[in-house]
Amino acid sequence: MHDDGAPLRVRLLPAPAAAPLPAPDASGRAVLERAAAGADLVVLGVPGTGKTCLALHLLSDALARGREALLLAPTRARADALRPRAAHLARERAAGGGAEQAAGGGAVRVRTPAGYAFTVLTAFLTRRRDPLPAPVLLAGAEEDAALTDLVDPEQWPGLPPEAVASRAFRTELRSLLARAGELKVDADRLAALGRELQIPVWGPASALLRTWDAQGRPTAERRAETRKLDTARIQDRAAEALRAWDSQDVLEAPPVPDLVVVDDYQDCTAATARLLEALARPDAAGHRAQVVVLGDPDVAVETFRGGCPSLLVEAEDRSALAAERLTLGAVHRGGPALRAVWRDQAGRVPVTGTASHRGALLVGPQDADRAAEPEPEEPGGDGPRPAGVGAVVASSSSQEAAHVARMLRVEHVHHATAWDAMAVIVRSADRARAVARELRRRGVPLATTTPAVLLRAEPAAGAILAAARAALEQRLGGVQALPERSSALDLLTSPLVGLSVLDLRRLRRRLRRDRPLETRPDENLLDALASPEAAAALAEELAGEPLADQAARLAAAARIVSAAREACAADDDQHRVDAERLLWEIWDASGCAERWRSAALGAPGGADPLLAEAAERDLDTVTALFKRAEVWAERHPGGHAGAFLAELDAEVLPSDSVAPHGTRPGGVAVLTPASAAGRQWEVVAVMGLGRDAWPDLRLRDTMTRSGLLVEVAMGRLARGADGRPSPGADPAAARAQVRGDERRMLLAALTRATRRLLVTAVADEDGSPSSFFTEIARVAGEAVTDDDGAPLIAPDVGDLTLRGLVGELRRAALAGSLPAADDAERGRARQAARLLAELARRGVPGADPRTWQGLAGPTSCAPLSEPGRRVRVSPSDVEALTQCPLRWFLTRHGGGRAQSEAQRLGELVHSLAQEAQERGLRGPDLMARFEERLPELAYPGTWFGSVRAARTRAMIERLDAYLGQAPADARAEVSVRAELDVPDPDGKGPALPVLVTGRIDRLEHLDAPGAGAGGERVRVIDLKTGQRAYSAPARHPQLATYRLALQARGYEVDGAALVLLGKEPPRKNQGAPVLAPPGAALDPSPDPDTGEDWARALLHEAALAASGATLTARSGEQCLTCPVRDSCPIQPEGRRAVA
Secondary structure: OOOOOOOOOOOOOOOOOOOOOOOOOHHHHHHHHHHHOOOOEEEEOOOOOOHHHHHHHHHHHHHHOOOEEEEEOOOHHHHHHHHHHHHHHHHHHHHHOHHHHHHHOOEEEEEOHHHHHHHHHHHHHHOEOOOOOOOEEOOHHHHHHHHHHHOOHHHOOOOOHHHHOOHHHHHHHHHHHHHHHHOOOOHHHHHHHHHHHOOOOHHHHHHHHHHHHHOOOOOOOOOOOOOEEOHHHHHHHHHHHHHHHHHOOEOOOOOOOOEEEEOOHHHOOHHHHHHHHHHHOOOOOOOOOEEEEEEOHHHOOOHHHOOOOOHHHHOOOOOOOOOEEEEOOOOOOOOHHHHHHHHHHHHHOOOOOOOHHHHHHHOOHHHHOHHHOOOOOOOOOOOOOOOEEEEEEEOOHHHHHHHHHHHHHHHHHHHOOOHHHEEEEOOOHHHHHHHHHHHHHOOOOEOOOOOOEOHHHOHHHHHHHHHHHHHHOOOOOOOOOOOOHHHHHHHHOOOOOOOOHHHHHHHHHHHHHOOOOOOOOOHHHHHHHHOHHHHHHHHHHOOOOOOHHHHHHHHHHHHHHHHHHHHHHOOOOHHHOOHHHHHHHHHHHHOHHHHHHHHHHOOOOOOOHHHHHHHHHHHHHHHHHHHHHHHHHHHOOOOOHHHHHHHHHHOOOOEOOOOOOOOOOOOEEEEOHHHHOOOOEEEEEEOOOEOOOOOOOOOOOOOOOHHHHHHHHOOOOOEOOOOOEOOOOOHHHHHHHHHHHHHHHHHHHHOOEEEEEEEEEEOEOOEOEOHHHHHHHHHHOOOOEOOOOOEOOOOOOOOOOHHHHHHHHHHHHHHHHOOOOOHHHHHHHHHHHHHHHHHHHOOOOOOOHHHOOOOOOOOOOOOOOOOOOOEEEOHHHHHHHHHOHHHHHHHHHHHOOOOOHHHHHHHHHHHHHHHHHHHOOOHHHHHHHHHHHHHHHOOOOOHHHHHHHHHHHHHHHHHHHHHHHOOOOEEEEEEEEEEEEEOOOOOOOOOEEEEEEEEEEEEEEOOOOOOOOOOOEEEEEEEEOOOOOOOOHHHOHHHHHHHHHHHHOOOEEEEEEEEEOOOOOOHHHOOOOEEEOHHHOOOOOOOOOOOOOHHHHHHHHHHHHHHOOOOOOOOOHHHHHOOOHHHOOOOHHHOOOOO
């Protein structure tokens, strides 16, 4: 119910109507005729030739003849998408099939190969007079948890124990075990190959493989054990079961259908091929399955999971299915511009067996293509809808999302394109999440799905798990004990409670007013949290105060703590706390269910769509958590909640949610090529075609060498002069194979569009468009570079939303009011003012000038630091505050960019410098250590990546040259902390108490060892990896502050310098880096000539700026790279109000 007592109005959405199945063309009818004749078939067709529709026609024909049919799809997502369409066909046949259909009794099932294999193996084991336990199919997360119990770090010599125990290593092991299962490589062969090819890791891996295989093959002594199998092995065990069915005491006939149709066969594995061979082999009664596989090797997107596009060719092999090949000859998707791009990209994909099916892309629209006809005007739209291919080079990742969001909203607002008729495709799942956040922020509704989630990483589910873990570990206190402070703060700031850091600060201040002096941090807060009664009394006490909501949330947190403690204490046996009960008590006590439900459904008058979508996702993930707990409890009767939490903690892969969910309103889908496979949309944007991003040419094979195992097993490994296989793969050939896989993913993404395609890339200081992008733009006739080959960056755009419109009108009104405005700008300003007035009259947020920032006054005039307290600054803060106090403040409070490549490089170089000093690494030893750590920077294996690696290598060489001439007695990463009372340089006010804290990159001791700290001469060195030139290094604020702090500690600072490792030194330096200032000659302070104490003046100015009530914006060279320009009042894009 709403706050006023009115019931919430829930709108139930009808199930989406199934689209009619198009009639097959001539080549499709030929396939249906050959299938009706009983032939096993391989059907090849480029995207848009109707392969999936043809698969459904095959099912329909099977139903009409009363045959049992099975449709296999390589992934669960694709099977789920096909299942409703197949069910619709079955209902249509049942409704209109008549007597013939009733007599035939045909049936259709849609499965993944592993899902069907599970059905076969379950029947084989359980349908006996003496039944055996049903098998367990290990999903990704459960597989990782099982590996955790089997991997012993001591059994992997030569590898660090922490690496063996990591999730990343288990992920590589999972890949190796899966490839071994798919390729029928047993433990003995893997060990022999490891010895022959000198791959040491395959030795212990073979022992693990033996144990892993044994889980699916219990011996006679362990006959009653449950078989645990991954997706590769369960298909082989099912194939073995089919071959042994007649010789075992199985009470039912094998579940072999009359017809097996496999869609997207290019993404299936070798294990699936062996399962199909077993199905096609006649049993004792002469029954076999007819097999029809459909696919296109040019759009394989599952090769990283073992998908094998060559299976389509091998299916014609007389030793396998001996299938007959047919080709679909007409494309029914896209117009001429789209097909031209597809044709160009398909021609660049390495040929797998045959390229005959690509001929369909040469057929003109007048011959075959219904989709190429002119687009009709959509009712409610503004004229014909745009079609074809566009290309945009954006100035930043944010602007890339802005261009895509604007295109999507233009399609919906001006051309009435449904949201769910559009999609955005990016290369990776991580990128998809980031793009989804940006699009959602820019007013694009997204398709709501229940994806695979890593439960511990989801904010809502993670908060419940954290509270449960704290309760189990008795960190939430007890009868006489207060909750642990860190656990309490984590709970209070979690989504379950929702208090901010500012809320906690205000609550602390309020609690200190009328309570005893605290003897330890947050004692008053923890007292309230430990007792629901005390928290409820506080909430009642503050009911009429501004902190009423915060106090109510604190009371909710106290109820959560109490419920969690009671759930852990409810069972006499503390080792058997029930996971489901513990999680439910925490969730129920939080009261979030109703609050999030109301937010997800929206309030009268409309709600923030971002908050509604976030609440809906939170509810979905909590539902998934409880479903996961239910399944876990069924598999582990009597299991302890701690074991369940440990399993979730150890997961590295997302868990597929099997929790039910309803039909949701349509939205734009944001997907990877793999998740988009088999689907199509009117409008598709393919984002992120940047250099080193797509294609990503880094070689995939790493520590466990699973890629090498594939090459060996497939007989593709090069041989040395002695004729024996050589593990030294040709890097160029390996990279060409990776490029081929990347292009297949790209082609799969491009071919999802039926009307309009947009490809985007970013050109900024960190990247530029890739060759894939320029190829597409050239074929599409889009100019994306100038005459010199430099990218043509598209103008920045705003959001095509009501909020974005208000922003553009305000910007126009401001620009026209400036003194430098011309007549046209003043005219636009008058029009903008009239429109803003109309929007304000209608209550549009942000349109009324009285609500604009800068006119309503500041929200707070309180100083940043309480009077009388020492102002805490670091030497780097002093430099930032000297440049621009406003930038310093905003970047410290969330205004900075994500960690850049330059920052990662700086961290690595500083870490190596510390290692070099502490371990005495010089010359070859230092360079060898650098080469070991270079992969941390993740430079791609491309020419540009090698250039960046060479630049970094040169920095380390300069570092080595400096260390070779610097004093040996030095310390790295030295902490410094000093209290100073800095006098007012004008003599008008009292001294300012300051606390300087920081870390010096390198502190060099210039006196002989043992001279003592008092008066010891030292030199301050700060390492810089950038190429920035400092205009006045002799008065550098950071170095000067370090000197003041050290002097306050009793040191004599004899010089300080920046070591510019990123700057190319002059020849006279003979490789040694540039020092700024030269000779580490920092200007003395006070100045001996003028008496100016410039260093303390800088520190005083910085401390005042960091503690006062006003933040000043200053212009300078720092503005060029400022990340908060759009919040700066002295920048055009940052001006928020017309004064």
